Amino acid sequence: xxxxxxxxxxxxxxxxxxxxxxxxxxxxxxxxxxxxxxxxxxxxxxxxxxxxxxxxxxxxxxxxxxxxxxxxxxxxxxxxxxxxxxxxxxxxxxxxxxxxxxxxxxxxxxxxxxxxxxxxxxxxxxxxxxxxxxxxxxxxxxxxxxxxxxxxxxxxxxxxxxxxxxxxxxxxxxxxxxxxxxxxxxxxxxxxxxxxxxxxxxxxxxxxxxxxxxxxxxxxxxxxxxxxxxxxxxxxxxxxxxxxxxxxxxxxxxxxxxxxxxxxxxxxxxxxxxxxxxxxxxxxxxxxx
Amino acid sequence: xxxxxxxxxxxxxxxxxxxxxxxxxxxxxxxxxxxxxxxxxxxxxxxxxxxxxxxxxxxxxxxxxxxxxxxxxxxxxxxxxxxxxxxxxxxxxxxxxxxxxxxxxxxxxxxxxxxxxxxxxxxxxxxxxxxxxxxxxxxxxxxxxxxxxxxxxxxxxxxxxxxxxxxxxxxxxxxxxxxxxxxxxxxxxxxxxxxxxxxxxxxxxxxxxxxxxxxxxxxxxxxxxxxxxxxxxxxxxxxxxxxxxxxxxxxxxxx
Numbered sequence: 270x271x272x273x274x275x276x277x278x279x280x281x282x283x284x285x286x287x288x289x290x291x292x293x294x295x296x297x298x299x300x301x302x303x304x305x306x307x308x309x310x311x312x313x314x315x316x317x318x319x320x321x322x323x324x325x326x327x328x329x330x331x332x333x334x335x336x337x338x339x340x341x342x343x344x345x346x347x348x349x350x351x352x353x354x355x356x357x358x359x360x361x362x363x364x365x366x367x368x369x370x371x372x373x374x375x376x377x378x379x380x381x382x383x384x385x386x387x388x389x390x391x392x393x394x395x396x397x398x399x400x401x402x403x404x405x406x407x408x409x410x411x412x413x414x415x416x417x418x419x420x421x422x423x424x425x426x427x428x429x430x431x432x433x434x435x436x437x438x439x440x441x442x443x444x445x446x447x448x449x450x451x452x453x454x455x456x457x458x459x460x461x462x463x464x465x466x467x468x469x470x471x472x473x474x475x476x477x478x479x480x481x482x483x484x485x486x487x488x489x490x491x492x493x494x495x496x497x498x499x500x501x502x503x504x505x506x507x508x509x510x511x512x513x514x515x516x517x518x519x520x521x522x523x524x525x526x527x528x529x530x531x532x533x534x535x536x537x538x539x540x541x542x543x544x545x546x547x548x549x550x551x552x553x554x555x556x557x558x
Numbered sequence: 559x560x561x562x563x564x565x566x567x568x569x570x571x572x573x574x575x576x577x578x579x580x581x582x583x584x585x586x587x588x589x590x591x592x593x594x595x596x597x598x599x600x601x602x603x604x605x606x607x608x609x610x611x612x613x614x615x616x617x618x619x620x621x622x623x624x625x626x627x628x629x630x631x632x633x634x635x636x637x638x639x640x641x642x643x644x645x646x647x648x649x650x651x652x653x654x655x656x657x658x659x660x661x662x663x664x665x666x667x668x669x670x671x672x673x674x675x676x677x678x679x680x681x682x683x684x685x686x687x688x689x690x691x692x693x694x695x696x697x698x699x700x701x702x703x704x705x706x707x708x709x710x711x712x713x714x715x716x717x718x719x720x721x722x723x724x725x726x727x728x729x730x731x732x733x734x735x736x737x738x739x740x741x742x743x744x745x746x747x748x749x750x751x752x753x754x755x756x757x758x759x760x761x762x763x764x765x766x767x768x769x770x771x772x773x774x775x776x777x778x779x780x781x782x783x784x785x786x787x788x789x790x791x792x793x794x795x796x797x798x799x800x801x802x803x804x805x806x807x808x809x810x811x812x813x
Contacts, residue, residue, distance in 0.1 A: 273670075273673065473651075473654075474653055477651050477664075478664070479640070480611075480640065480645055481640060481641070481664060481712065482638065482640030482641035482668050482669065483637060484668070485637075487667075
């Protein structure tokens with residue numbers, strides 16, 4: 270394929286888009302509606318993922334120390350824990366601080382503490398794990414290792430919660446991947462059927478091109494370029510629709526975030542690609558190329 | 559001109575389900591030959607032509623065109639075969655949204671020729687078919703005869719060795735028919751083999767060197783007058799349009 274042939278085909282696509290404004294606009298509208306489903310899906314995925322991330326970020330492993338540990342041991346433990354691969358950050362909570370926090374939590378009922386002779390709360394480390402170590406098995410291994418340290422009384426990390434959480438996160442991942450596949454396939458299907466309209470209206474031209482010895486590449490390239498262009502335009506249109514829906518639903522769903530810039534770019538690139546693939550699929554199916 | 563076959567058809571049969579379209583057709587076309595394929599509608603003329611430009615595959619037998627053989631050609635090679643064969647139809651098959659120039663240029667664009675070469679060649683063939691002044695018109699503004707001349711110009715744009723014409727004058731009145739035939743003869747005299755299908759016996763009486771009579775899918779008769787049926791003077795006269803070639807005037811007798 271020579272360069273001037275490609276530029277000719279590109280110019281052809283632009284001309285064709287101009288000549289068939291009606292059909293093209295209709296296809297772009299249909300495409301943008303089907304792509305809107307993809308945009309909503311992407312946004313939902315992002316929001317759920319963000320929620321999962323936040324939950325994992327708030328997650329802490331509590332390492333309770335035995336009564337009467339010396340400040341030197343505390344310092345040593347602090348350094349040992351911090352040196353571990355899994356650990357992102359450590360916060361030391363002394364007995365006094367623990368009591369202070371407890372009082373705050375109790376609020377008006379803190380008079381029940383008056384009866385205590387000594388502070389019963391242990392000193393502890395609150396360990397934040399690195400994001401790669403937040404699944405159940407790794408947390409368990411980490412907890413077991415820490416629990417073996419001599420001055421550690423108990424390690425607590427909400428075992429039930431983490432089990433349920435990682436199960437749900439995994440389910441979400443699978444369901445999301447399957448849904449994503451369905452949404453993308455149905456977009457290709459809808460786009461291919463839309464492009465079919467243009468192909469049928471240009472059947473004669475295609476026949477003539479074949480007659481004079483055009484290769485499949487020569488015949489299909491303008492369609493694929495047009496498909497990509499339509500996909501791009503449809504993505505802009507569907508993002509506009511999505512923004513409209515987002516603004517309208519702000520009161521009902523105040524915590525939902527709109528797509529980020531990187532997501533928008535990824536989405537638009539995907540739409541361009543889907544437009545091209547849809548066109549190609551339609552050509553294969555309806556022209557038997 | 560050396561004598562060699564540009565088309566070879568060997569024991570060719572074509573059936574659609576139980577319907578027989580062609581049955582054991584054999585014929586060779588030499589380079590530079592002018593050949594009429596005559597027969598009533600439904601005799602299989604179009605199918606035979608379609609099998610030469612390999613839009614259809616034979617049920618049995620084979621077609622050889624240049625270095626391509628119907629039994630072994632791949633779909634990817636067919637475009638390259640088509641660039642060596644010009645095809646003209648009764649309904650012209652022009653791109654209605656392109657002007658005359660582009661309709662001819664498209665045959666070269668598909669080959670990857672550059673713009674300069676395309677312009678030069680298209681201008682030349684446009685002049686040859688006498689439509690240079692209409693190069694910017696859309697086909698719809700042209701008469702039937704002019705549209706057919708555009709189609710012929712497109713067919714010869716890549717200087718093919720073979721020109722196939724399927725009832726090219728079917729939609730045209732007698733005067734224009736004559737014009738188109740003159741044009742085909744001129745193209746033929748420049749060295750292109752022309753194979754023209756028609757149901758019009760009267761037409762064939764006036765022109766022609768070799769006639770294949772096709773009926774019910776078989777060749778009834780392969781009538782060769784001689785490879786060079788006309789004297790140079792008479793051919794020139796025919797091309798000038800000052801005389802029509804009629805069988806019984808030919809030296810050497812009447813078929």
